[in-house]
Amino acid sequence: MAQVILKDVVKNYGDVYAVNHVSLTVEDGEFVALVGPSGCGKTTTLNLVAGLIPMSGGTINIGDRDVTDLDPKDRDIAMVFQNYALYPQKSVYKNLAFPLQMRKLPKEEIDKRVQAAAKTLDIVHLLERKPRELSGGQQQRVALGRALVREPRAFLMDEPLSNLDAKLRVQMRSEIKRFHQDLNATIIYVTHDQLEAVTMSDKMAVMNGGFLQQYDSPANVFANPVNMFVASFVGSPAMSLVPLTAASKDGKVVLQSPEGWEMPLSDANGRKALSAKSSKVVLGGRHSTITVHKSQVPGAVPGKVYTVEPTGDVTFAQVFVSGAVVNVSVAPTFQLRPDEPVFLEFDQDRMHLFDGETEMALKLA
Amino acid sequence: MTMELSAGAAKRRGAGGWRWSGRIFLLLLLGFTVMPMIWMFITSLKTGFAAMQYPPQWWPAEPTLENYWRLIDPSGNVGRDFIQYFWNSIWVSTLTTILAVVVAVPAAYAFSRFRFPGRNFLFFAVLLRNMFPAVVFLVPLFILMKALGLVNTHGSLILTYLTFGLPLAIWLLKGFYDNIPVQLEQAARIDGATRFQAFFLIVMPLSTPGIIATSIYSFIGAWNEYIYAYTFLTRHDQMTLPVGIQRFFSENATDWPGLMAATFMMSIPVVVLFLVLQRYFVRALTEGAVKH
Amino acid sequence: MSTVPGQAIFRDVPEPRRIGLSQKVWNSRFDYLYVAPALIVMLIVIGYPIYYTIELSFFNTPASLALSAKQFNGLDNYVTILTSPVFWKVTWQTVLWTVLSTFFAFMIGLGAALALHREFAGRGVLRALLLIPWVVSAVAASYVWKWLYHSDFGAISAMLTQVGWIDKPINFIDNTNTSLYALIVVNVWKEFSFAMIMLMAGLQTVPDTLLRAAQVDGASPWQRFWHVTFPHLQGVSMVTLLLLAVQNFNSFIIPWIMTGGGPAGSSDIWITHIYQLAFGRQRWGVASAYAVILFIVMMVLGYFYVRALTKGDDARAAG
Numbered sequence: 022m023a024q025v026i027l028k029d030v031v032k033n034y035g036d037v038y039a040v041n042h043v044s045l046t047v048e049d050g051e052f053v054a055l056v057g058p059s060g061c062g063k064t065t066t067l068n069l070v071a072g073l074i075p076m077s078g079g080t081i082n083i084g085d086r087d088v089t090d091l092d093p094k095d096r097d098i099a100m101v102f103q104n105y106a107l108y109p110q111k112s113v114y115k116n117l118a119f120p121l122q123m124r125k126l127p128k129e130e131i132d133k134r135v136q137a138a139a140k141t142l143d144i145v146h147l148l149e150r151k152p153r154e155l156s157g158g159q160q161q162r163v164a165l166g167r168a169l170v171r172e173p174r175a176f177l178m179d180e181p182l183s184n185l186d187a188k189l190r191v192q193m194r195s196e197i198k199r200f201h202q203d204l205n206a207t208i209i210y211v212t213h214d215q216l217e218a219v220t221m222s223d224k225m226a227v228m229n230g231g232f233l234q235q236y237d238s239p240a241n242v243f244a245n246p247v248n249m250f251v252a253s254f255v256g257s258p259a260m261s262l263v264p265l266t267a268a269s270k271d272g273k274v275v276l277q278s279p280e281g282w283e284m285p286l287s288d289a290n291g292r293k294a295l296s297a298k299s300s301k302v303v304l305g306g307r308h309s310t311i312t313v314h315k316s317q318v319p320g321a322v323p324g325k326v327y328t329v330e331p332t333g334d335v336t337f338a339q340v341f342v343s344g345a346v347v348n349v350s351v352a353p354t355f356q357l358r359p360d361e362p363v364f365l366e367f368d369q370d371r372m373h374l375f376d377g378e379t380e381m382a383l384k385l386a
Numbered sequence: 387m388t389m390e391l392s393a394g395a396a397k398r399r400g401a402g403g404w405r406w407s408g409r410i411f412l413l414l415l416l417g418f419t420v421m422p423m424i425w426m427f428i429t430s431l432k433t434g435f436a437a438m439q440y441p442p443q444w445w446p447a448e449p450t451l452e453n454y455w456r457l458i459d460p461s462g463n464v465g466r467d468f469i470q471y472f473w474n475s476i477w478v479s480t481l482t483t484i485l486a487v488v489v490a491v492p493a494a495y496a497f498s499r500f501r502f503p504g505r506n507f508l509f510f511a512v513l514l515r516n517m518f519p520a521v522v523f524l525v526p527l528f529i530l531m532k533a534l535g536l537v538n539t540h541g542s543l544i545l546t547y548l549t550f551g552l553p554l555a556i557w558l559l560k561g562f563y564d565n566i567p568v569q570l571e572q573a574a575r576i577d578g579a580t581r582f583q584a585f586f587l588i589v590m591p592l593s594t595p596g597i598i599a600t601s602i603y604s605f606i607g608a609w610n611e612y613i614y615a616y617t618f619l620t621r622h623d624q625m626t627l628p629v630g631i632q633r634f635f636s637e638n639a640t641d642w643p644g645l646m647a648a649t650f651m652m653s654i655p656v657v658v659l660f661l662v663l664q665r666y667f668v669r670a671l672t673e674g675a676v677k678h
Numbered sequence: 679m680s681t682v683p684g685q686a687i688f689r690d691v692p693e694p695r696r697i698g699l700s701q702k703v704w705n706s707r708f709d710y711l712y713v714a715p716a717l718i719v720m721l722i723v724i725g726y727p728i729y730y731t732i733e734l735s736f737f738n739t740p741a742s743l744a745l746s747a748k749q750f751n752g753l754d755n756y757v758t759i760l761t762s763p764v765f766w767k768v769t770w771q772t773v774l775w776t777v778l779s780t781f782f783a784f785m786i787g788l789g790a791a792l793a794l795h796r797e798f799a800g801r802g803v804l805r806a807l808l809l810i811p812w813v814v815s816a817v818a819a820s821y822v823w824k825w826l827y828h829s830d831f832g833a834i835s836a837m838l839t840q841v842g843w844i845d846k847p848i849n850f851i852d853n854t855n856t857s858l859y860a861l862i863v864v865n866v867w868k869e870f871s872f873a874m875i876m877l878m879a880g881l882q883t884v885p886d887t888l889l890r891a892a893q894v895d896g897a898s899p900w901q902r903f904w905h906v907t908f909p910h911l912q913g914v915s916m917v918t919l920l921l922l923a924v925q926n927f928n929s930f931i932i933p934w935i936m937t938g939g940g941p942a943g944s945s946d947i948w949i950t951h952i953y954q955l956a957f958g959r960q961r962w963g964v965a966s967a968y969a970v971i972l973f974i975v976m977m978v979l980g981y982f983y984v985r986a987l988t989k990g991d992d993a994r995a996a997g
Contacts, residue, residue, distance in 0.1 A: 068572075071572070071576055072575075073572045073575065073576075075705075092575070092580070093572070093575040093576045094575055094576070094577075094578045094579060094580060096576075098576060099576065099577075100572070100573065100576045102569045102572070102573060103569075104567060104569055106567060106569035106570050106572065106573040108570060108573075108574075108588055109570075109592065110591050110592060119574070119577050120576075120577035120578055123574075123577055123578030123579050123583070124578050167573075167577070171577075177576075404899045405796070408789075408792065408793035408796075409793070411789055411790075411793055412790065412793045412794070412804065415786065415789075415790055415808065415870075416804065416807060416808065418867065419807060419808050419810065419811055419867070419871075420807060420810070422811075422819070422822045422823060422826055422867070423810060423811075423814070423822070425822065425825070425826060425833050426818075426822040426825075429825065437831065438830075438831055439831065440830060440831050440836065440847070441836045441839065441840065442831055442833055442836050489715045489716050489719060490716060492711075492712035492713070492715070492716075493712055493713045493715070493716035493717075495712060496709055496710075496712035496713045497713070500706065500709040500712070501706075502702075502703070502706035502709040502710060503699060503702050503703050503706065504703075508713060508717065511720070518728075518928075518973065518976055519927070519928035519930070519948075519949050519969075519972060519976070520928070520930065520949075521928075521930065521949045521952045521953055521956075521969060521972075522727070522728070522731055522969040522972060522973055523723070523724070523727040523728075523731075524953070524956065524957075525727075525730075525731060525734065525956050525962055525965060525966055525969070526726065526727035526728075526730035526731050526734070526966075527723065527727050529730070530726065530727070530730075545719075545722075545723055546723060548719055548723065549719070549720060549723040549724055552716055552719060552720060553720075556716060581708075606813060609815065610814075610815035610816065610817070612815070612816065612817050612930075612931050613930055613931070613953075617957065628815055628817040628818075631817070631821075642825055642828075642831075645821055645825075646821070646822065646825065649817070649818035649821050649822060650818075652815065652817075652818055653814045653815065653818050656813050656814065656815070657810060657813055657814065660809070660810075660813040661806055664806055664809075
């Protein structure tokens with residue numbers, strides 16, 4: 022296995038930048054998830070690493086080699102495709118053997134490796150079948166197997182689970198994770214599902230509009246999103262964002278709503294709010310950091326319940342606050358009715374503040 | 387309640403009415419379609435005398451295979467020529483087909499997969515060929531063939547047949563390649579194949595139905611071609627069937643049963659080919675026109 | 679650059695280098711190898727004739743085809759054509775032939791496709807039988823229909839007499855009033871099956887769920903056709919109509935074999951007319967000018983044809 026380094030990677034079609042100066046390093050044996058909404062450039066980035074499309078700029082290193090100008094076949098990588106891309110005319114055995122045949126391995130060696138891979142993935146009984154005779158989950162395993170037989174320097178996976186049904190997806194998720202741990206494999210994994218990224222990866226690279234937004238461990242991305250996009254993309258339900266105005270009042274900093282109420286900030290948060298480019302500040306809070314009250318308490322802000330969704334363990338609710346929707350959660354015993362007025366208390370230590378102009382997270386200098 | 391019931395019944399009757407009018411329409415259409423073919427066959431079983439009667443004998447009083455024997459009897463004048471025409475047609479059509487497919491496969495693949503500058507223009511130019519009537523090319527090609535000394539050779543036909551065979555073949559095959567997921571080749575290239583190996587080892591075997599279909603099209607197109615053969619060939623030993631069978635036809639004394647037997651024989655290979663390989667044929671034609 | 683949250687970090691990086699057309703062509707030089715053989719063949723047998731036809735159309739050529747003796751006469755050939763009453767007569771007949779053949783072939787094909795869409799016993803056989811006219815050569819079709827239309831022994835006249843609709847045999851094709859229409863019937867017979875398969879394939883793309891939804895919403899069969907099926911058929915209908923129109927515009931075999939354009943030019947269409955001018959009367963220059971006019975008309979139709987065919991083609995991504 023090897024390290025993968027992307028430096029200033031660009032892919033543009035005329036004025037449209039699919040990938041815009043992306044730099045990141047995937048350490049040897051690391052599982053990195055490229056995640057973002059559709060059209061964010063994550064699959065293009067993966068294809069650039071694979072060498073399937075020519076780059077417009079930048080360099081890519083795999084291990085100690087600069088592979089920028091190399092053909093896919095010379096990059097020594099394996100890839101798992103969203104639609105599996107199993108060769109329909111070949112049996113499962115021949116699908117697995119193909120990459121080895123292309124590398125001109127002796128027949129016995131090919132057979133040994135195919136059998137071993139089939140055993141690992143529990144598809145020995147399927148070896149003589151054609152791909153169309155397999156279920157989605159089985160095809161998925163064969164696709165993994167074809168990547169596995171070769172012992173490549175890195176695995177690239179393009180939304181490998183998105184064609185599976187929900188239950189199978191959860192199962193395969195843990196199998197791929199297991200696979201990563203057992204092989205100590207370097208994996209770059211593309212997904213649009215932030216939950217998949219958070220649960221599986223060592224590090225996640227959040228992309229949007231061709232730009233790399235944030236590259237960090239899931240815990241850090243979750244706790245310290247660099248901007249409003251990352252904040253609203255990672256986490257379920259998403260972080261709620263309420264646009265407000267910062268103002269100084271009697272030596273204290275407060276956030277004011279056009280609806281007339283204001284919310285005092287702690288000293289640290291107040292300094293953050295004042296570092297914004299203008300007075301426009303966006304308040305962000307995850308449901309777990311917001312307490313719902315039926316009556317006014319100091320620091321809480323008024324809102325109106327919109328929907329209530331009991332899930333058993335916990336009840337989620339959406340509350341209108343200053344024109345924005347805020348997701349909150351309460352204990353199932355806590356009764357809420359639509360249109361009921363409530364008061365939300367944001368945890369000052371765990372709330373997020375964003376610059377309303379640049380949309381970047383506000384941090385203490 | 388009763389209202390709803392009667393409304394439902396009316397709707398069902400309506401649908402049934404549509405179905406019945408559809409069946410009647412199909413039946414009439416079937417009559418229109420096969421009647422000429424049947425009449426062709428019936429006439430071919432008649433003697434010259436039996437054919438020239440009015441009202442006609444709807445079924446020949448004394449059916450005879452005489453007209454067919456005459457066509458395939460190599461010892462007679464008619465038979466000798468007919469067999470020659472038949473072989474000429476097979477030879478020209480087969481060679482055209484092979485050449486068209488060999489040249490069209492890489493071109494169709496490139497048009498389907500690559501995005502090289504000028505791709506759209508070139509594809510447009512290729513397709514445009516089928517827009518032009520043969521007559522536009524006839525005069526200059528006739529002059530060209532004369533200059534090349536190709537008049538009265540099969541080379542002239544094969545070369546010109548390629549010009550209408552190729553665009554169609556390229557278009558049909560492109561339809562097939564478009565429907566083969568590009569990820570298969572990407573997977574192959576990652577698995578260690580070169581671009582050419584990916585095409586040759588993965589895509590080619592998958593496009594076999596397309597190649598079969600394209601071959602039938604080229605073959606039938608060449609088999610049925612008339613104008614160029616009519617213009618370029620004047621020697622009897624070179625003629626293909628569509629042109630050759632004119633010898634049964636002279637304004638005053640047409641041998642109708644003989645002509646019908648000859649057209650029937652001429653139609654058999656393409657109809658059989660078509661019926662056997664219908665599956666590929668229909669799919670190919672519509673592949674490019676209908677986006678799935 | 680678009681405004682994307684977070685882009686501020688990257689604002690100062692340089693633009694990637696632009697690549698010019700010649701560089702692009704060079705980069706894809708191997709792609710051209712695939713299309714080269716096809717293009718070379720087409721260039722010889724298409725490019726050259728087109729050029730030559732255009733050139734000849736400006737010359738007065740001797741009947742002998744001794745082309746060294748040809749004389750430049752400017753636009754004379756074009757003037758001759760456009761001022762000739764025959765041209766306008768033939769043009770009108772060409773329009774009638776093309777429009778009527780296309781319309782009826784399409785409508786019959788549509789009816790057959792709709793009737794065959796539903797699964798029933800014998801459907802495959804029926805479809806195969808209905809496709810036969812399209813596979814059979816136009817030469818065979820022309821001869822058999824000529825025999826069916828025969829003025830003395832024709833089966834069609836005989837049938838009509840037997841049913842009692844007419845008293846004596848009708849002369850269908852040796853009649854200036856009916857010849858063109860008689861030929862159109864043959865052409866429709868030959869071509870409706872093409873429309874049929876194209877539209878049958880088109881019908882398969884109509885989602886069943888939509889039809890069922892319409893049924894649940896209380897739409898009658900006709901309404902279902904008009905509001906659900908028909909809109910889905912529009913793309914394939916365009917292609918089919920264009921292909922039919924082009925094919926009919928370019929027809930030669932049926933009129934040539936059945937009537938030779940006669941009697942008295944009553945079934946002459948452009949192609950048969952040009953053929954006669956060139957190979958009958960050896961007026962190569964005028965025939966070429968005719969061909970050029972035809973060519974221009976076809977270019978316009980061709981534009982729409984290719985546009986219909988390649989629609990959405992570039993949307994499909996490829997490596």
